[in-house]
Every structure is written in structure tokens, then in C-alpha cells.
Amino acid sequence: MKDKTGKTAERLKSKKLYLLDMDGTIYNENEIFDGTLEFLEEIRQRGAQYIFITNNSSKSVKDYVKKVNDMGIFADEENFYTSSQATAAYIKENYPEQIVYCMGTQSLVEELRSAGIEVVTEADDRASIVLIGFDTENTSEKIRNTCIMLRKEVAYLATNPDLVCPVSFGYIPDCGSMSIMLKNATGKEPFFIGKPEPIMVNCVLKKLGVDKEDAVIVGDRLYTDIKTGINAKIDTICVLSGEAEMKDILEGEIKPDYIFDSVKEIYEKLTEVENE
Template identity: 30%
Template sequence: MTRRDEIECWLTDMDGVLVHENSPLPGAAELLRQWDDAGTPFLVLTNNSSYTPRDLSARLRASGLNVPEDRIWTSALATADFLRSQAPGGTAFVIGEVGLTTALHEAGFIMTETNPDYVVVGETRNYSFEAITKAIRLLLNGARFIATNPDATGPSADGPLPATGAIAALISKATGMEPYVVGKPNPMMFRSAMNKIGAHSENTAMIGDRMDTDIVAGIEAGLHTILVMTGISDQAEIRRYPFRPDEILSGVHELVSTEPVESDAI
């Protein structure tokens, strides 16, 4: 098992780890500053495919956290990266928001409703019966089925909202086809993130707040896994699973170094 002092690169979830309801969690700003000051490679990961990295960077900045857009990796980017490797210059019919369509465009994909290579489903607040019907018919006509993430619900101020997994399940029921899911808990999302920052599994850690996505995917990707208790997990949740993270911390504040920063000043 990799010791924490052997870790050279970091992946971290966003909601429940760095922020909660748009407020920074204790130690988050300090940890990000510590990585930045030390030149430590890191990426902030999210399964939400709605937003571009620029959007998310701005939202985090408004919460008091400085995360450059090139330090954000979304399920939309991971999906685009995967599809580019599978079918360079391919075509897709997309149910999703600008975060997903932008990522696919930048990966060289063409959006079309005519015989696409793929039907890609991601997060959106604008699901329509027409679009879902179109997706079903395209899949039955030979398109391949991709989902950015498996999350059945997402949070809102008023309570849970149906998310990618729920809509993908509806399409699966109508077609008899299951999507290939790129985002967490698929360890492929972590591998694509590590490729982006030139990291290797033997010296990379994953910080998350969910046993069923962050931790299991981190274990399967061969990473050092750290569960923080500032999100949805509690001890009862941990006991439900047959696997364990390498570390369980109360929050990311425990990762902030208390050692003074060395200075070249005389």
C-alpha cells in the first residue's frame, strides 16, 4: 500500500470534499494553495457533465476556491476523450448541456440526428419526450449507447432531481440496451485524468466522499484512496461495502501541512 508521503499527484472529488452547497469546506482553500505552491499535479473531478471547466472554475472562485479550468476534469471531458479514442471524427446525437456538447466538439465530433455513431446521454435540466424518443429510435437503428455517468439523481435546493442514470434507465428499458458509462465508478475516468497530468497509479491518490463511486473506482484504478466524512458517507455507509479506503479522514483539512514553507530569503 502506498504511504501518503509517497504521493506525488492528486485527484479529488468536488462536491462533499472541497465544497458543500457552494460553500468551501474547512481546509479546501489551504489544500489547493498547498498543491499549487508546491507545483503538485492535481485535478478536481466531477461526474456532472452539464458545465464546462471554465464554468466550474468560475463557480468555485465565487465560493472562494481558486481552481484553474485546466485543473478540472468532468465526466463530459472523460466521455469525449474516450469517444475520440474509439471513433476519431465520429458523430453523435446528444442529450445534454453545453459542458458535454462543447467537450465533444473539441474532441472532433459532429452533432447530428442522422445515423450517428453514438447516442450520448448526460446531465440536463431540459429532458424532452421528443429527444428521448429520437434517442430510442437511433439506438434501435444501430447507434451505440453511451452515458456520461450513472448518477440517478442530482441535488437541488428543493430536493433531488432526475439525473443521467434515470434517463439512461428509461432509454434502456425501451431499447433493451445498456449504456457504456464512462464516469465514476468506471476507473477509466481516473485513468484519463491521470493521463492528462502525466500521473501514475503507484504515486497518485484519490480523495472522495462516496464509497460507491470515488473509493471503489480509485481502488480499481490502483490508487491510494482517501474517504472524507464531509459528504454523504458515515460509518454505517462504510460498513455496507466489502472494500475499504486506505484512509478515512474527517475532512481535507487533515491533509493540509502544518510545516512552515521553506524560503530562499536571507
């Protein structure tokens, strides 16, 4: 079994856990990529597990379960770990009992509240934390309130550093771009909780009791997905079905362990080994 560059990738067939990015890796917005269902079934047939780890905080876990189920993907809430969940865990551990002002979708707000965190969505002097997420419901009023809050002495967090989110026609600004907009207005930068921080990966490995050498992360972005694997010290696969292109890998400093055109190609290579 070899990857796109001809590198031997035999150890991939012994992996017990596949940590999968979503947007740009298994689907694009609402269109599932060819080969995704076969790839996921192959993982199950091998007795391994897959967990979707996504930086997209615009949807709750329940939203994601419905989204992928509608695409024909077998998954429940145990198959997901999102930046929203990681953010809630981080806030509870590092800022217990504090009030959070959130610029994010209603799904993100509800995810935080379901974790027992008090959240406000209007400028409020009681809030000691400002959190921003990938807000597909953003308004000029929300941006104004966030700028008001950032004038105060508050902890400033963001769910993820992604600059763009892939959609059917190209890309739209993601949380990282929103943070740049706010920095231009306030001079402040947040601490990013999602990928490439290893927080999400480490939480999943601990929860499932899987060793690092038995896990691999699959994603389409070098500065989030692949960097996360490097930071967490697990193997990485970059697929060229989303943001990253081969020239980005060749010219950049972040190098994945393996490169494939898509999850379909990974599936084909895995089954090719079985058929030899």
C-alpha cells in the same frame, strides 16, 4: 497522522497528486465546504498538485473554472479533467469520424464539438452513437428523441453512472438514474465512461507523468470515486461530507484506504503532523 478509524495515514503527506471529486467533496452545489481553501493551499505548499476529476457532465471545463474561481478557489483549465473530456477522448479513439446524437446540456454538446466531434441533438439517421449525460436542461422532447434513437442499431454511451447529484436540499437524479429511466422504455443499457472506469485517472497520470504510488483520489461516493481508485490501483480517501456514510463503508464491499469526515479534517491532520 491517523484517519477517522485510527489507521495510520502517514504516506498521504508524501503524495504528489491529489485527484479530487467536486460535488459532495469540496462543495455542495454552490456552497464551498469549510476547510476547502486551506486544504488546497496546503497541497500547493507541499509542492504537490490537485486535479478536479468530476463525473458531472452538465458543465464545460470553462464553466467549472468560473464556478470554482467565484468560490475563491485557485484553478484554471489545467486543474480539471471531466467526464465530458473523457467521453470526447473515448469517442475520438473508438468511433472516429462518427456522428453523435447527444442528450445532454448545451455545455456538453459544445465540449464535444470543440473536440472536433459532429453532434446532433434531434433524432437523425446519420448518427451511429447515442450519448447521454447528466442533463439539467432535459425535456420530454429530448427523452422522446433519445428513445427514437435507441430503437436503432447504435453504440450507446453515457458520461457517468451516478444515480444522484447532491444539491442544497438533498439530491436530484443524475445520469445513472436517467439511464434507468431509458432502460425501462427501451431495454437498453449504456457503457459508462466516467468514474468508476479508470479512464479519467489514467489519462491524468499519463499527462502529468505521475506514478500511481504518488497519487490519491478523494471523493464522497463509494461506487464511483473509491471504486475508480481501486480500478486504477491508487490510494483512496472517502470523505463523509457527501453521499457515503460510515455504515455504507462498514456494510459494503467497496473499502477506501482512508476515511475522513471532510477535506477540512484531512487538512487538519496534515498540518497536525507538521506541528508535532
